Amino acid sequence: MDDVLERLEQLRKEAEEALAQASTREESEAWYSRYLGRKGAITQVMRTLGKLPPELRPVVGRTANQLKAQLESLLKERQEAIAQAEIEAALSAEGVDVTLPGRPQSVGKLHPTTAILREIYRIFGQMGFQVYDAPEVETDEYNFELLNIPEGHPARDMWDTFYTTTPGLILRTHTSPGQIHAMREYAPEPIRVILPGKCYRHEDVTARSEMMFYQVEGLAVGERITFSDLKGVLVSFAEQMFGEGRRLRFRKSYFPFTEPSVEVDVDCVLCGGKGCRVCKYTGWLEILGAGMVNPVVLKNGGYDPARYTGFAFGMGPERIAMLKYGIDDIRYFYTNDVRFLERVG
Numbered sequence: 001m002d003d004v005l006e007r008l009e010q011l012r013k014e015a016e017e018a019l020a021q022a023s024t025r026e027e028s029e030a031w032y033s034r035y036l037g038r039k040g041a042i043t044q045v046m047r048t049l050g051k052l053p054p055e056l057r058p059v060v061g062r063t064a065n066q067l068k069a070q071l072e073s074l075l076k077e078r079q080e081a082i083a084q085a086e087i088e089a090a091l092s093a094e095g096v097d098v099t100l101p102g103r104p105q106s107v108g109k110l111h112p113t114t115a116i117l118r119e120i121y122r123i124f125g126q127m128g129f130q131v132y133d134a135p136e137v138e139t140d141e142y143n144f145e146l147l148n149i150p151e152g153h154p155a156r157d158m159w160d161t162f163y164t165t166t167p168g169l170i171l172r173t174h175t176s177p178g179q180i181h182a183m184r185e186y187a188p189e190p191i192r193v194i195l196p197g198k199c200y201r202h203e204d205v206t207a208r209s210e211m212m213f214y215q216v217e218g219l220a221v222g223e224r225i226t227f228s229d230l231k232g233v234l235v236s237f238a239e240q241m242f243g244e245g246r247r248l249r250f251r252k253s254y255f256p257f258t259e260p261s262v263e264v265d266v267d268c269v270l271c272g273g274k275g276c277r278v279c280k281y282t283g284w285l286e287i288l289g290a291g292m293v294n295p296v297v298l299k300n301g302g303y304d305p306a307r308y309t310g311f312a313f314g315m316g317p318e319r320i321a322m323l324k325y326g327i328d329d330i331r332y333f334y335t336n337d338v339r340f341l342e343r344v345g
């Protein structure tokens, strides 16, 4: 009997030492079959139980079972330690440092044109102007005729037009046709609207002009509207948009749909008035055209010109953004270079 117990004690030592050496899952499995598996050393000893004298069987049996249970729990611990070590090895091999900060998500941003349009809506909104949406694809009638520019009128040369294959259907060259849509919807009520949107001109693309650009048209019609109202609104707009102290210049001009007409310039912030390619070396940048609504246009819109007057203006929001943010080339707006889009606005 001593022999068997001694053998078990010897197996315990041997198995414990061997297990401590196992450093992979495979080694730990090999260890299991060597000691506890069907042909394992401890199983072999247990198989000999039947050959022992009956009075010894309980002691030897109990000792062998305890040893088996003990080794099984040691194996479990060992395998857990191996698994943990494998994870750590994999992590350090792949070079993942979980303490590093994550990659920042890039956050979207309003397009500079959208940002400036919203600023324009806010400023005119405070002065009681509503936003009115008018079509980009227009008829020749709305874009020209109803605005007092009949066919063959030399003023048509002011706008190089994109025609469609449908006769009479064009891409609007300015937002002014929206004036007629708004007047016809509201006449004879007084109106105060701004009409933002895209316009198209078949022009050479340069630092100051694109083929597609935005305009914001403004229109006020009522019973006692004067040129001073127009001036007050535009000066107040410029002060809010650019801050006080910027210089505004009203220049007499001509548009068939306004009488009298002006063009309004702001001193060029890009060169500080010294002259650069954006301001065509004049020190001034034109931001809008304006005037008192021509009686013919009032009539076409459904208002009696003997009773009603109005003013209108049309501004270029990209030009305004250029002045506000110091951008020296309008082509940046629609080239979609994210370095520009991320920084401006």
Ligand code: PHE
Binding pocket: 173, 174, 175, 176, 217, 255, 258, 288, 289, 290, 291, 312, 313, 314, 315
């Ligand atoms: N529609 C004119 C243009 O595109 C601008 C304008 C609008 C002028 C309203 C006067 C009144 O050049």
